[in-house]
Amino acid sequence: MDNAMTIPSQPDLRVALGPLALANPVMTASGTFGYAAEFANLVRLNRLGGVVVKGISLEPRAGNPPPRIFETAAGMLNAIGLENVGVKRFISDKMPHLRTCGCRIVVNILGDSIDDYAALAGHLSAVAGIDALEVNISCPNVKKGGVAFGTAPEMAAAVTRAVKQETDLPVIVKLSPNVTDIVVMARAVAESGADALSLINTLIGMGIDARTRRPRLANVIGGLSGPAIKPVALRMVWQVASAVSIPIIGIGGIGTAEDAIEFLLAGATAVQVGTANFYNPGATEQIIDGIADYLRQQGESSVQAIIGGLRLGA
Amino acid sequence: MPEHQEKSIVLSIERLSPSVYRLTLHAPLIAGEARPGQFAMVACGSTLDPLLRRPISIHQCSGDGRLQLVVKVVGRGTQLLSEIRAGQTLDLLGPLGRGFRLSPGPVALIGGGIGIAPLLFLAQSLMQTGQADASCRVLLGAQSGEDLAPLAAGFETLGCHVELATDDGSLGRHGLITDLLPAHLPNLGKVYVCGPHPMMAAVAALCASAQVDCEVSLEAHMACGLGACLGCAAPGADGRYKHVCKHGPVFKAEEMAWTTR
Numbered sequence: 371m372d373n374a375m376t377i378p379s380q381p382d383l384r385v386a387l388g389p390l391a392l393a394n395p396v397m398t399a400s401g402t403f404g405y406a407a408e409f410a411n412l413v414r415l416n417r418l419g420g421v422v423v424k425g426i427s428l429e430p431r432a433g434n435p436p437p438r439i440f441e442t443a444a445g446m447l448n449a450i451g452l453e454n455v456g457v458k459r460f461i462s463d464k465m466p467h468l469r470t471c472g473c474r475i476v477v478n479i480l481g482d483s484i485d486d487y488a489a490l491a492g493h494l495s496a497v498a499g500i501d502a503l504e505v506n507i508s509c510p511n512v513k514k515g516g517v518a519f520g521t522a523p524e525m526a527a528a529v530t531r532a533v534k535q536e537t538d539l540p541v542i543v544k545l546s547p548n549v550t551d552i553v554v555m556a557r558a559v560a561e562s563g564a565d566a567l568s569l570i571n572t573l574i575g576m577g578i579d580a581r582t583r584r585p586r587l588a589n590v591i592g593g594l595s596g597p598a599i600k601p602v603a604l605r606m607v608w609q610v611a612s613a614v615s616i617p618i619i620g621i622g623g624i625g626t627a628e629d630a631i632e633f634l635l636a637g638a639t640a641v642q643v644g645t646a647n648f649y650n651p652g653a654t655e656q657i658i659d660g661i662a663d664y665l666r667q668q669g670e671s672s673v674q675a676i677i678g679g680l681r682l683g684a
Numbered sequence: 685m686p687e688h689q690e691k692s693i694v695l696s697i698e699r700l701s702p703s704v705y706r707l708t709l710h711a712p713l714i715a716g717e718a719r720p721g722q723f724a725m726v727a728c729g730s731t732l733d734p735l736l737r738r739p740i741s742i743h744q745c746s747g748d749g750r751l752q753l754v755v756k757v758v759g760r761g762t763q764l765l766s767e768i769r770a771g772q773t774l775d776l777l778g779p780l781g782r783g784f785r786l787s788p789g790p791v792a793l794i795g796g797g798i799g800i801a802p803l804l805f806l807a808q809s810l811m812q813t814g815q816a817d818a819s820c821r822v823l824l825g826a827q828s829g830e831d832l833a834p835l836a837a838g839f840e841t842l843g844c845h846v847e848l849a850t851d852d853g854s855l856g857r858h859g860l861i862t863d864l865l866p867a868h869l870p871n872l873g874k875v876y877v878c879g880p881h882p883m884m885a886a887v888a889a890l891c892a893s894a895q896v897d898c899e900v901s902l903e904a905h906m907a908c909g910l911g912a913c914l915g916c917a918a919p920g921a922d923g924r925y926k927h928v929c930k931h932g933p934v935f936k937a938e939e940m941a942w943t944t945r
């Protein structure tokens with residue numbers, strides 16, 4: 371009779387981040403996958419839902435002095451200092467390869483001022499092969515005494531509006547977790563027209579060498595990432611998903627399919643894999659396969675069916 | 685020259701001195717392509733702590749897919765590596781980075797401590813390709829004879845001229861290996877050096893004043909080894925940061941800034 375039911379087929383992994391359709395929900399996180407070429411021999415890039423490139427600024431940035439990284443318990447601190455080639459060289463040197471990846475290309479942007487963000491959005495809108503912008507608002511607003519855009523709702527909203535005005539590309543705003551109430555930030559950004567939210571960026575931390583009594587990072591403080599931050603990220607994704615209606619990309623300590631599925635259940639439509647690319651370059655492909663396996667085991671025909679599927683109560 | 689993520693098989697592990705171990709692995713993909721001075725990112729444990737891979741130089745490769753690493757135990761990751769046993773697997777990412785540029789003519793290889801490890805592969809390549817001959821000088825130093833002797837083995841049988849120095853005088857000359865370099869410099873076309881940073885800075889300075897080419901193999905804390913995280917920055921002579929995993933780990937000495945540290 372109904373024997374079509376008995377053979378589980380390949381589940382449908384497609385998701386949509388507002389106007390941005392992805393072949394599957396697994397993307398790479400900014401700053402952990404370079405400009406994709408770095409992983410071209412290790413990962414089949416065309417299998418990825420998307421690649422988010424290292425943050426780009428208007429002018430090249432040299433970055434911080436070394437040491438820039440320090441390993442912590444199940445995590446790492448980084449103070450790269452947003453080193454990048456600048457938007458001009460990004461377009462001329464990095465985009466040609468990115469166009470050949472066969473997956474969605476999201477360009478992460480950063481600036482010192484609202485004008486910087488707007489100018490970047492303008493520049494990049496005219497470039498073929500870019501599918502969306504991701505706005506890193508965890509950067510200091512130089513004109514406002516160095517307070518991070520992402521820690522004041524009105525500044526986050528202003529950046530979002532400025533970027534939206536300059537581009538027709540889908541705009542993802544990447545939230546900083548270093549705030550008292552992530553929901554306030556998420557609402558401010560969503561109400562200003564963001565197409566999607568991504569969270570979380572790194573948690574600010576620090577390391578000290580007791581023997582030398584010196585900081586572990588030349589910059590003294592840096593961003594904590596990796597498995598250590600997953601519970602915090604998961605909590606924030608769940609809180610934000612419960613409060614806003616635009617799609618969410620979950621980020622933070624994801625290294626396995628199970629990790630990714632937890633974020634989807636908490637309400638994320640897609641995920642980004644960051645630090646795991648360093649310790650396991652094959653992580654992204656393994657996560658894609660693992661999500662498909664999970665859906666088959668759970669008897670689900672599409673990944674959409676589990677998004678926000680967290681069961682609460684008895 | 686593609687990188688591979690390869691699950692190698694541990695063929696043997698030998699203790700060379702109280703804190704130094706030699707791992708012989710079956711890793712045909714990486715062994716087949718590695719060049720002297722390149723390294724692998726080694727997954728030391730099987731859990732999330734320690735999280736990151738450790739950069740370890742390729743010590744030797746053979747045509748039959750064998751690859752050797754020499755590891756000095758200095759912390760948790762290298763301790764775990766020293767506890768691995770034959771038959772187990774070891775997840776490697778490699779070969780990575782830019783190695784030594786081999787050039788013909790009279791050369792010296794200078795190594796300090798565990799920095800000697802990558803030089804054997806270099807000496808083999810130089811001798812086997814005929815780019816170096818018995819005039820090849822190998823100057824090696826370490827804290828004590830116990831540390832130095834196992835690392836220094838193998839160079840003489842290749843036909844190199846080996847000179848040793850130890851900090852405590854228990855093997856070879858009592859003092860710094862760099863003290864032996866000036867006597868040779870007038871006859872050298874190129875110097876390759878790997879060891880503690882102050883030693884490399886001293887060799888770079890000596891070579892610069894004698895106008896002899898010098899290549900150095902640098903260390904940096906690394907997360908990816910692939911040029912993606914930008915964590916491994918080292919200051920270049922042009923005022924810009926170089927990435928040790930990608931632009932290096934071997935650099936021309938004049939490319940780098942040697943002022944501080």
Ligand SMILES: Cc1cc2nc3c(=O)[nH]c(=O)nc-3n(C[C@H](O)[C@H](O)[C@H](O)COP(=O)(O)OP(=O)(O)OC[C@H]3O[C@@H](n4cnc5c(N)ncnc54)[C@H](O)[C@@H]3O)c2cc1C
Nearest residue numbers: 441738739740741754755756759760761762903904905933
């Ligand atoms: C290109 C390159 C080649 C190397 N080749 C060898 C080799 O052949 N044999 C060998 O024994 N060692 C080698 N090293 C050094 C080796 O990587 C470190 O000793 C090792 O990472 C220490 O890890 P740990 O967990 O034992 O020490 P811990 O001090 O506990 O490590 C803590 C963190 O600091 C990093 N770290 C500590 N010391 C160093 C260092 N000197 N260089 C880079 N990162 C460091 C670790 O990777 C880790 O992330 C090499 C380093 C580089 C960069």
Ligand SMILES: Cc1cc2nc3c(=O)[nH]c(=O)nc-3n(C[C@H](O)[C@H](O)[C@H](O)COP(=O)(O)O)c2cc1C
Nearest residue numbers: 399400401425448506570571595596622623644645
């Ligand atoms: C080395 C490194 C560099 C990063 N650079 C950026 C960046 O340029 N822009 C950005 O928005 N996030 C950056 N991030 C943050 C990551 O994209 C991600 O939000 C964070 O690491 C948490 O995810 P994870 O735990 O999976 O790594 C960086 C993270 C790391 C570890």
Ligand code: FES
Nearest residue numbers: 909911914916929
């Ligand atoms: S270690 Fe990641 S860029 Fe060099």
